[in-house]
Every structure is written in C-alpha cells, then in structure tokens.
Amino acid sequence: MNNSLNIPKKQKLTKKGQETRSRIIVAAAELMYEQGVARTTIEDVQNKAKISASQMYHYFKEKKELVLEVISYQTSRVIGTHTRYLSNLDSFEALYAWRDFIVNIQIKRNCEGGCPLGSLASELVEINSDAQQEIMSSFFEWEDSIKKGLRYMLNHGELNSDADPDKLALALLAALQGGLLLTQVRRDPTPIIVALDTMIEHIISFKKV
Amino acid sequence: MNNSLNIPKKQKLTKKGQETRSRIIVAAAELMYEQGVARTTIEDVQNKAKISASQMYHYFKEKKELVLEVISYQTSRVIGTHTRYLSNLDSFEALYAWRDFIVNIQIKRNCEGGCPLGSLASELVEINSDAQQEIMSSFFEWEDSIKKGLRYMLNHGELNSDADPDKLALALLAALQGGLLLTQVRRDPTPIIVALDTMIEHIISFKKV
DNA sequence: TAGATTTTGGAGTGTATATTCCAAAAAAAC
DNA sequence: GTTTTTTTGGAATATACACTCCAAAATCTA
Numbered sequence: 001m002n003n004s005l006n007i008p009k010k011q012k013l014t015k016k017g018q019e020t021r022s023r024i025i026v027a028a029a030e031l032m033y034e035q036g037v038a039r040t041t042i043e044d045v046q047n048k049a050k051i052s053a054s055q056m057y058h059y060f061k062e063k064k065e066l067v068l069e070v071i072s073y074q075t076s077r078v079i080g081t082h083t084r085y086l087s088n089l090d091s092f093e094a095l096y097a098w099r100d101f102i103v104n105i106q107i108k109r110n111c112e113g114g115c116p117l118g119s120l121a122s123e124l125v126e127i128n129s130d131a132q133q134e135i136m137s138s139f140f141e142w143e144d145s146i147k148k149g150l151r152y153m154l155n156h157g158e159l160n161s162d163a164d165p166d167k168l169a170l171a172l173l174a175a176l177q178g179g180l181l182l183t184q185v186r187r188d189p190t191p192i193i194v195a196l197d198t199m200i201e202h203i204i205s206f207k208k209v
Numbered sequence: 210m211n212n213s214l215n216i217p218k219k220q221k222l223t224k225k226g227q228e229t230r231s232r233i234i235v236a237a238a239e240l241m242y243e244q245g246v247a248r249t250t251i252e253d254v255q256n257k258a259k260i261s262a263s264q265m266y267h268y269f270k271e272k273k274e275l276v277l278e279v280i281s282y283q284t285s286r287v288i289g290t291h292t293r294y295l296s297n298l299d300s301f302e303a304l305y306a307w308r309d310f311i312v313n314i315q316i317k318r319n320c321e322g323g324c325p326l327g328s329l330a331s332e333l334v335e336i337n338s339d340a341q342q343e344i345m346s347s348f349f350e351w352e353d354s355i356k357k358g359l360r361y362m363l364n365h366g367e368l369n370s371d372a373d374p375d376k377l378a379l380a381l382l383a384a385l386q387g388g389l390l391l392t393q394v395r396r397d398p399t400p401i402i403v404a405l406d407t408m409i410e411h412i413i414s415f416k417k418v
Numbered sequence: 419t420a421g422a423t424t425t426t427g428g429a430g431t432g433t434a435t436a437t438t439c440c441a442a443a444a445a446a447a448c
Numbered sequence: 449g450t451t452t453t454t455t456t457g458g459a460a461t462a463t464a465c466a467c468t469c470c471a472a473a474a475t476c477t478a
Contacts, residue, residue, distance in 0.1 A: 012453090012454085013454080013455095014444095014445065014446075014453095014454065014455080016444085016445080016454085016455070017454065017455065020455080020456090034335065035335060035336055036247070036332060036335070036336060038245070038247035038248065039247065039336055041434080041435060041436080042435070042436060042437085043434090043435070043436090051456080052456060052457050052458065053436090053437080053438085053457085053458075053459090054438090054439085054440095054455085054456060054457065054458075055455070055456060055457085056436095056437090057436095057437065057438075058454085058455070058456080059455095062436080062437080063436070063437090112335065113335065114331065114334070118331070118390060119331055121390060121393075121394050122323065122327070122328055122331035122332065122390060122393075123245060123331065123332055125323070125393055125394055126243060126244060126245070126321065126322065126393075127244055127245060127248055132394065135394055136394050136395055139391060139394055139395070167403050167407060168407065170391070170399070170400055170403045170404070171384065171403050171404050171406075171407035171408070173387065173391065173400075174384055174387030174388040174390075174391055174400055174401075174403070174404035175380065175383055175384050175387055175404065175408075176387060177386070177387030177390050177391065178382065178383035178384055178385060178386030178387030178388070178390070178404075179383040179387070181327060181330060181331060181383075181386050181387070181390075182348060182379070182382065182383055182386065184330075184331075184334055184335075185330050185334055185341065185344055185345050185348055186345055186348070186349075190379070191379055191382075191383055192383075194376050194379045194380050194383070195379070195380050195383035195384065195387075197380075198376060198377065198380035198408070198411065199380070199384075199407070199411075201411070202407065202408075202410070202411040202414075205411075205414060221423090221424085222424085222425095223423090223424065223425080223474095223475065223476070224475095225424085225425070225474085225475075226424065226425065226475095229425080229426090250464080250465060250466080251465070251466060251467080252464090252465075252466090260426080261426060261427050261428060262427085262428075262429090262466095262467080262468085263425085263426060263427065263428075263468090263469085263470095264425070264426060264427085265466095265467090266466095266467065266468075267424085267425070267426080268425095271466080271467075272466070272467090
C-alpha cells in the first residue's frame with residue numbers, strides 16, 4: 001500500500017504530464033484573472049488548455065485544488081517580478097522605477113484586471129478558507145519583499161532613523177492594492193499613480209539629508 | 210399604451226409591494242456581502258427574505274437587476290455614514306474620529322467581509338459593465354465626500370496651501386480600500402490602521418502652523 | 419361593492435456545470 | 449518485448465440554479 005497515514009498517493013508525472021499540468025494551471029490562471037474564479041468553468045479551462053475532462057481530473061482532484069495552484073502560480077509571478085525591483089532599492093530613483101513598472105503594466109492592459117492576487121483575494125477570502133490561508137501567506141511574502149527594500153534604503157543611508165520600514169511597507173502595499181482597485185474600476189491610471197506617489201512622497205519626508 | 214419609446218412600463222408598487230421589494234434588496238445585500246454575488250443564489254435570497262420565486266421575478270426582471278439595486282443600496286449606506294464624519298472635518302481630531310469609525314467597524318466584525326463596495330467592485334468590474342458604471346460613480350461620490358472634507362480643513366486654516374486636497378482624497382480612498390482588503394485577508398485590523406494612519410500622518414505634514 | 423390591479427404560492431423547466439467512468443493510446447520500466 | 453503505469457478521449461451523470469407559468473389571494477380604485 002501507500003506510506004502510512006492518509007497522505008494521498010502522489011502519482012509521478014512524466015515530462016509530458018508535467019507539461020499538461022502546467023498548461024492547465026496557466027490557462028486557468030488567465031481565465032480566472034479575466035473573469036473571476038466562479039465564472040471560469042472547467043470547460044473553459046479545458047478549451048483554453050486543449051485538454052479533455054479526464055485530463056482535468058487526472059491532474060486535479062477538484063476545481064478547488066486547481067484554484068489553489070492558480071494562487072500559488074500567481075503568487076510566484078507577482079512576487080518574482082516585484083522582488084526584482086525591490087531587492088536593490090538603493091535610491092529613490094529605484095523606488096520610482098518600481099512605481100513606473102507597476103503603473104506601466106496597468107496602462108498596457110488598459111487598466112483592466114486589477115491585481116492578480118488582489119482579485120483572487122477579494123473573491124475567495126470569505127468562501128474558501130484554504131485559499132484564504134494561501135493568499136494571506138502570499139501577501140505576507142509580498143509585504144516582506146517591500147520591507148526588505150525599505151530596510152535596504154535605511155541601511156544604505158537613504159532614509160533616516162525616524163522611518164519605520166515595516167509600517168511604511170504595509171502602508172505601501174495597501175496603497176498599491178487600493179490604487180489598483182480604483183484604477184481598475186475607473187479604467188484610469190490616475191488612482192494607482194496618485195496612491196503610489198503620495199506614499200512615496202511621504203517616504204521621501206524621511207530622506208536623510 | 211405606454212408613454213413613447215421603449216421605456217418599460219413602470220408598475221406602481223403598493224406600500225406592501227415597496228416593503229417586500231426592499232426586504233429582498235436588503236437580504237440580497239447581506240448575502241452578497243457575506244459570500245459574494247456569484248455564490249448567492251436566488252433561492253438563498255428567497256429564503257432570507259421569506260418570499261417566493263414569483264415575488265422575486267415580480268419585482269426584478271433578473272438577477273442582474275437585483276445586483277444593481279444592491280450596489281445602489283450599499284452605496285447610499287456607505288456614503289451616508291462616511292459623509293456624516295467627513296462633512297465637518299474641522300480638525301485633525303475629526304479626521305481621527307473618521308479613522309476610528311472605520312477601524313471599529315472592522316474590529317466589530319472580526320475583520321470579515323471587507324468593504325461592501327470594494328468587494329462588489331472587485332467581483333463585478335470585469336464581467337458586468339452596468340455594475341462597473343454604477344460602482345465607478347459610487348467611488349467618485351465617495352472620493353468627492355473626502356475631497357470636501359479636506360477642502361474644509363484647508364478653508365478653515367487647518368492645512369496650508371501646499372496641500373492638494375484632491376490628490377490627498379484619492380490617495381486616502383486608495384489606502385482605505387487597500388487597507389480593508391489586507392485586513393480582511395489577514396483577519397487583523399493592523400493593515401487598515403497602518404494604512405490610514407500613515408496617510409493621515411502625511412496629511413499632518415501639511416498642517417498649518 | 420364590483421372590477422381592476424397587484425401580490426403571492428409553489429410547482430415546473432431547461433440549461434449550465436462539476437464530476438465520474440470506461441476504455442484505449444502512449445510512455446516508462448524491467 | 450512484455451508488463452506496468454501514465455495519459456488521454458469523450459460520453460454520461462447528476463445536480464444546482466436562473467427563470468417561467470398559472471392560478472389564487474390580497475389590495476387597491478371608482
């Protein structure tokens with residue numbers, strides 16, 4: 001039999017299997033980003049990923065499991081790209097480069113879609129506690145990445161010791177999320193720009209002279 | 210016949226009819242706030258409002274129409290209570306009273322649910338353009354209410370002329386939305402507190418001496 | 419009070435959608 | 449090369465859910 005306890009037998013996936021599996025996740029992620037989790041049917045995902053129902057349920061026990069994989073996929077995408085900007089925050093220019101990166105994404109996509117993690121969060125927190133846990137971790141990780149960036153600035157003499165990088169990081173993440181939501185609702189980059197710029201201005205007030 | 214054009218005949222509602230209709234809207238609003246629009250079935254609403262299917266469709270053409278009414282109901286609730294705090298912003302204490310009001314709601318509800326408008330926004334913007342329009346107006350109205358409050362502070366000599374109340378209002382609304390989302394995800398009031406306090410601190414930097 | 423209109427009950431309908439099942443093809447293991 | 453395991457096709461199932469329908473009760477109107 002299997003190894004003890006109720007750990008489900010982990011089938012091994014072949015190269016082909018791995019590839020099919022991730023194709024499903026990517027397709028699901030895109031659809032769920034565009035139209036939400038509830039509105040994305042398994043059939044939608046099948047069509048987009050060019051697979052059959054049996055493949056769907058061969059790789060995922062149920063829709064919920066797929067959703068968790070989508071969360072983890074989006075998490076690594078978002079954290080990955082952001083961390084590239086945040087890990088070397090050696091100047092205010094670098095901070096503004098991060099800002100520009102965020103703003104430009106929104107402009108490129110006509111302010112549609114909002115934040116890939118934020119939208120999942122809002123849709124799932126209250127109705128899927130596994131998802132809530134995952135998303136909470138994702139946001140902690142994201143917050144951490146910003147914290148590290150600001151601490152870096154502090155340690156490199158860009159910010160004076162009045163600055164509390166932990167609080168500023170959380171406030172920055174909140175401004176980012178709220179700015180993205182408003183930008184999405186209004187189809188206008190102004191809110192994300194103003195939200196981030198205002199926060200950054202505030203951070204600048206801690207600039208070391 | 211009816212008055213010209215394609216304006217649908219507006220049936221007149223009796224007192225009882227009015228009451229039933231609003232009972233439906235309130236029930237739907239609560240359910241949709243707790244579990245989202247997609248997850249709230251017409252049957253859920255029927256049960257909560259103690260009505261039959263025929264009543265549902267007597268008062269609303271379809272679910273979408275009910276959703277629009279829910280948006281408008283939540284808008285007046287939110288804007289109403291907030292405006293009470295914002296219309297007389299004659300001091301920073303008053304600003305903090307608004308902050309406390311928001312934070313206390315979250316604490317009272319164990320940080321569940323998030324913002325009644327923000328959650329509708331996130332779920333509906335991309336899939337229901339009528340809803341998107343409505344919600345966009347709601348947020349403009351909300352933003353306006355904050356603007357007026359900050360302008361009031363400016364006009365009453367609390368803020369100096371460097372302060373841009375319009376930008377600050379938008380940034381504040383963004384911080385509020387993002388803070389509520391993070392608080393909801395984490396089930397912890399810290400994010401909304403830090404987000405608002407940081408923004409208010411920034412506003413304080415424009416305090417007239 | 420009679421007639422018209424509104425409100426309500428509740429069963430019925432049709433479709434969308436998650437999930438299952440059987441068996442075959444493909445690939446891996448030995 | 450044979451056996452075992454993984455991957456795939458596609459039809460079938462079962463249920464949840466938005467919406468319809470008809471007739472009766474309640475309430476207005478004149």
